[in-house]
Amino acid sequence: MNSQSLAPEQLQTLETELTTAYEALKKENLKLDITRGKPSTEQVSLADNLDGILNGNFISDSGIDTRNYGHLRGLPESCKLGGEILGVPESQVITGGNGSLSLMHSVALLHYLYGYNNQAWQQLDKPTFICPVPGYDRHFSICENLNIEMITVPMTEAGPDMDMVESLLKTHPNIVGMWCVPKYSNPTGSSYSSETVERIAKLGKIAQPYFRVFWDNAYAIHTIEESPEKLSNIWHACQENSTEDSVWQFASSSKVSFAGAGISWVAGSDSNLQAFEKLLGVTTIGSDKVNQLRHHRLFPNRSALVSHMQKHANIVQAKFEIVLKVLNDELQEYGHWTEAKGGYFISFDSQPGLAKNIEKLASEAGLKLTPAGATFPYGKDPEDRNIRIAPTFPCVEELEKAMEIFAVCVKLATVRKHLH
Amino acid sequence: MNSQSLAPEQLQTLETELTTAYEALKKENLKLDITRGKPSTEQVSLADNLDGILNGNFISDSGIDTRNYGHLRGLPESCKLGGEILGVPESQVITGGNGSLSLMHSVALLHYLYGYNNQAWQQLDKPTFICPVPGYDRHFSICENLNIEMITVPMTEAGPDMDMVESLLKTHPNIVGMWCVPKYSNPTGSSYSSETVERIAKLGKIAQPYFRVFWDNAYAIHTIEESPEKLSNIWHACQENSTEDSVWQFASSSKVSFAGAGISWVAGSDSNLQAFEKLLGVTTIGSDKVNQLRHHRLFPNRSALVSHMQKHANIVQAKFEIVLKVLNDELQEYGHWTEAKGGYFISFDSQPGLAKNIEKLASEAGLKLTPAGATFPYGKDPEDRNIRIAPTFPCVEELEKAMEIFAVCVKLATVRKHLH
Numbered sequence: 001m002n003s004q005s006l007a008p009e010q011l012q013t014l015e016t017e018l019t020t021a022y023e024a025l026k027k028e029n030l031k032l033d034i035t036r037g038k039p040s041t042e043q044v045s046l047a048d049n050l051d052g053i054l055n056g057n058f059i060s061d062s063g064i065d066t067r068n069y070g071h072l073r074g075l076p077e078s079c080k081l082g083g084e085i086l087g088v089p090e091s092q093v094i095t096g097g098n099g100s101l102s103l104m105h106s107v108a109l110l111h112y113l114y115g116y117n118n119q120a121w122q123q124l125d126k127p128t129f130i131c132p133v134p135g136y137d138r139h140f141s142i143c144e145n146l147n148i149e150m151i152t153v154p155m156t157e158a159g160p161d162m163d164m165v166e167s168l169l170k171t172h173p174n175i176v177g178m179w180c181v182p183k184y185s186n187p188t189g190s191s192y193s194s195e196t197v198e199r200i201a202k203l204g205k206i207a208q209p210y211f212r213v214f215w216d217n218a219y220a221i222h223t224i225e226e227s228p229e230k231l232s233n234i235w236h237a238c239q240e241n242s243t244e245d246s247v248w249q250f251a252s253s254s255k256v257s258f259a260g261a262g263i264s265w266v267a268g269s270d271s272n273l274q275a276f277e278k279l280l281g282v283t284t285i286g287s288d289k290v291n292q293l294r295h296h297r298l299f300p301n302r303s304a305l306v307s308h309m310q311k312h313a314n315i316v317q318a319k320f321e322i323v324l325k326v327l328n329d330e331l332q333e334y335g336h337w338t339e340a341k342g343g344y345f346i347s348f349d350s351q352p353g354l355a356k357n358i359e360k361l362a363s364e365a366g367l368k369l370t371p372a373g374a375t376f377p378y379g380k381d382p383e384d385r386n387i388r389i390a391p392t393f394p395c396v397e398e399l400e401k402a403m404e405i406f407a408v409c410v411k412l413a414t415v416r417k418h419l420h
Numbered sequence: 421m422n423s424q425s426l427a428p429e430q431l432q433t434l435e436t437e438l439t440t441a442y443e444a445l446k447k448e449n450l451k452l453d454i455t456r457g458k459p460s461t462e463q464v465s466l467a468d469n470l471d472g473i474l475n476g477n478f479i480s481d482s483g484i485d486t487r488n489y490g491h492l493r494g495l496p497e498s499c500k501l502g503g504e505i506l507g508v509p510e511s512q513v514i515t516g517g518n519g520s521l522s523l524m525h526s527v528a529l530l531h532y533l534y535g536y537n538n539q540a541w542q543q544l545d546k547p548t549f550i551c552p553v554p555g556y557d558r559h560f561s562i563c564e565n566l567n568i569e570m571i572t573v574p575m576t577e578a579g580p581d582m583d584m585v586e587s588l589l590k591t592h593p594n595i596v597g598m599w600c601v602p603k604y605s606n607p608t609g610s611s612y613s614s615e616t617v618e619r620i621a622k623l624g625k626i627a628q629p630y631f632r633v634f635w636d637n638a639y640a641i642h643t644i645e646e647s648p649e650k651l652s653n654i655w656h657a658c659q660e661n662s663t664e665d666s667v668w669q670f671a672s673s674s675k676v677s678f679a680g681a682g683i684s685w686v687a688g689s690d691s692n693l694q695a696f697e698k699l700l701g702v703t704t705i706g707s708d709k710v711n712q713l714r715h716h717r718l719f720p721n722r723s724a725l726v727s728h729m730q731k732h733a734n735i736v737q738a739k740f741e742i743v744l745k746v747l748n749d750e751l752q753e754y755g756h757w758t759e760a761k762g763g764y765f766i767s768f769d770s771q772p773g774l775a776k777n778i779e780k781l782a783s784e785a786g787l788k789l790t791p792a793g794a795t796f797p798y799g800k801d802p803e804d805r806n807i808r809i810a811p812t813f814p815c816v817e818e819l820e821k822a823m824e825i826f827a828v829c830v831k832l833a834t835v836r837k838h839l840h
Contacts, residue, residue, distance in 0.1 A: 036489065044478075044487040051710070052472030058464075067464040067678040069456070097517055099705040106703075109529075113566075138702075145702045146533075254705070258487040261710035282558075282565045285519040285674070288708065290471065290681035 030366030082265030134375030159192035189340020204243025450786035502685030554795030609760020624663030
């Protein structure tokens with residue numbers, strides 16, 4: 001909506017109508033939550049067969065007794081599955097525990113404390129990560145926690161602004177890494193174009209040797225539409241450019257099997273994996289191989305995985321449609337958003353300066369939104385406009401109500417701004 | 421054996437006999453391993469019911485859907501179980517993933533990077549841990565990996581030499597921590613006396629505020645004999661001395677359920693746990709709650725746990741007896757050892773300067789021993805005499821053969837030393 005489009009008295013009338021609607025919603029004493037990218041109960045139930053799937057046989061096809069100690073890199077079967085998801089051979093994969101976040105933190109710690117050729121990030125003056133924004137708050141927290149500074153670059157529909165990334169790397173030797181969610185990005189839903197992937201694979205040529213891309217392919221197989229977007233293979237691109245050491249890849253089954261009890265993967269070059277394995281050997285007895293075997297039995301091959309993900313897609317798609325319908329029907333004039341073809345989020349940009357206000361209005365009407373700013377480093381959205389909508393967890397009725405509140409709050413915040 | 425006890429020609433005859441026996445054993449081309457404290461297949465099988473135990477019900481008694489995200493501290497039921505093992509209320513426990521080693525590393529990292537009242541260990545000049553020796557190599561590796569120096573104090577049958585510990589703390593402000601395995605210690609099998617526990621609880625009064633005891637109660641319930649040794653409650657002792665912040669406790673079900681797929685616990689004061697939870701929130705999505713629920717179903721209360729541990733004891737006791745019989749029958753004159761009443765190890769001390777040699781002889785005869793020196797920081801046993809025997813993993817026949825080789829190697833190394 002445009003302040004020129006309505007006369008002041010029309011604006012006032014609209015404000016009154018919206019306030020009435022808003023107050024009526026408040027009276028419903030709702031308690032709704034669209035904050036986090038959590039799968040719904042219906043989704044996690046799809047993997048209920050995991051418990052009991054071993055049927056008393058704890059020995060892997062590779063002959064490993066999964067109950068006992070050992071095998072730091074995880075079951076070969078699990079590394080193979082991770083390799084299929086990430087597009088690398090089994091030999092380039094280590095299988096981890098129930099979340100890739102721990103793997104990302106551990107890899108960051110490896111570089112921070114010890115580094116490549118002993119060039120530890122902590123020894124640099126202001127080690128800095130490039131953070132495409134809006135992005136994922138937990139990535140930013142890892143940096144903040146290790147005192148790694150963050151420089152933002154804008155996300156476009158084809159991925160991060162690569163001109164800016166390349167220029168930063170050429171001028172800032174203290175840049176040690178870059179966060180990437182290359183497919184159905186959190187939160188914009190965009191996927192990196194082939195050109196972007198190619199240019200990222202080439203960063204290793206212009207960056208310092210301690211620079212690492214953290215390629216968090218969290219939504220690698222989380223397609224909603226029938227024809228999945230095809231992401232170029234970063235590993236192959238790195239091989240062509242001899243920059244294999246410059247990229248760490250991550251994925252997990254958190255939004256495939258159980259959100260809190262899946263398995264995870266990290267992939268990288270031989271020398272990267274060897275260095276990581278050394279740290280792993282100090283910090284852990286190895287990941288839960290029994291759970292790895294369970295996942296192998298549930299997903300013995302890629303086609304089992306794909307057909308499982310289709311069931312997720314059917315559930316998630318209905319929810320994305322509810323959100324997009326409200327945005328399209330109600331909020332065309334009040335902001336813009338991406339029509340994600342996969343992943344877990346829809347990213348909404350209000351008019352500048354309104355996100356915190358919308359969050360507050362929604363909260364007072366019983367709807368919890370992801371805190372405004374969360375999609376930016378240090379929780380600071382310089383334009384105060386980005387709101388991440390996570391539609392998957394609530395049931396359809398709750399989501400419909402949540403979006404009704406959301407629409408009223410966005411409109412009310414916008415109209416009030418133009419009135420004052 | 422004593423070099424004065426035999427005439428030179430008798431020694432030579434003995435050497436010839438032992439060499440013949442040794443060469444005969446070598447010809448058997450054996451491949452035996454008593455290096456690590458691994459439960460046997462028979463032992464891990466005791467918990468096979470874990471898989472499938474949920475019977476489709478993933479909701480905890482506390483009403484948590486274990487499949488989804490959230491609940492960083494773990495299931496209340498699991499914290500309660502950990503509290504029973506460690507002797508603290510449920511409120512003082514966080515339940516972790518499949519190994520307490522990760523928890524220990526994370527807690528060390530917490531203090532190293534951030535510290536107590538922002539007094540991070542890394543900011544001190546040569547932060548140092550007190551390490552009772554012989555001790556556990558993986559503890560030492562955590563220190564070495566974080567560049568934390570180590571000072572050793574001798575283990576006695578009542579625990580670490582506390583006079584030395586107290587004196588070190590009074591004179592060395594850079595001492596930041598101390599490793600303890602208070603019950604059936606790794607490797608000596610000794611348990612700390614009530615007096616030792618009391619004195620450790622008082623260390624917080626003489627130490628710097630950033631000093632922490634790492635109380636790794638790995639064998640809390642791993643009794644072999646019928647009447648378990650009673651370890652004084654360190655938490656209660658700390659409460660009496662108002663030193664609750666000075667002790668972190670750890671335990672796991674690794675040697676209760678599955679070695680590689682159990683659950684683990686860390687216990688501490690409110691302020692310690694709050695600080696740790698903050699770090700956990702950055703580094704993990706939380707531990708595997710489905711596996712926590714499985715463990716709760718298998719061990720709904722302490723008595724279920726105790727009767728399960730009795731089954732372990734029956735298996736382990738037979739193996740300890742094999743080792744002790746050989747030591748008592750054959751090696752009285754060649755070294756000394758502890759008769760552990762629980763835990764996973766028997767610690768053998770040869771005459772000084774022989775451990776590496778015994779390890780080498782054994783290895784050449786097909787028996788892998790824990791590397792000599794492994795029970796000391798940096799792998800350096802100053803007297804080169806300690807060998808940790810881990811009898812649990814091999815089957816009875818293999819263990820008997822392993823001990824036959826061990827005895828011949830110890831004797832041969834000793835006799836040869838006296839001959840030269």
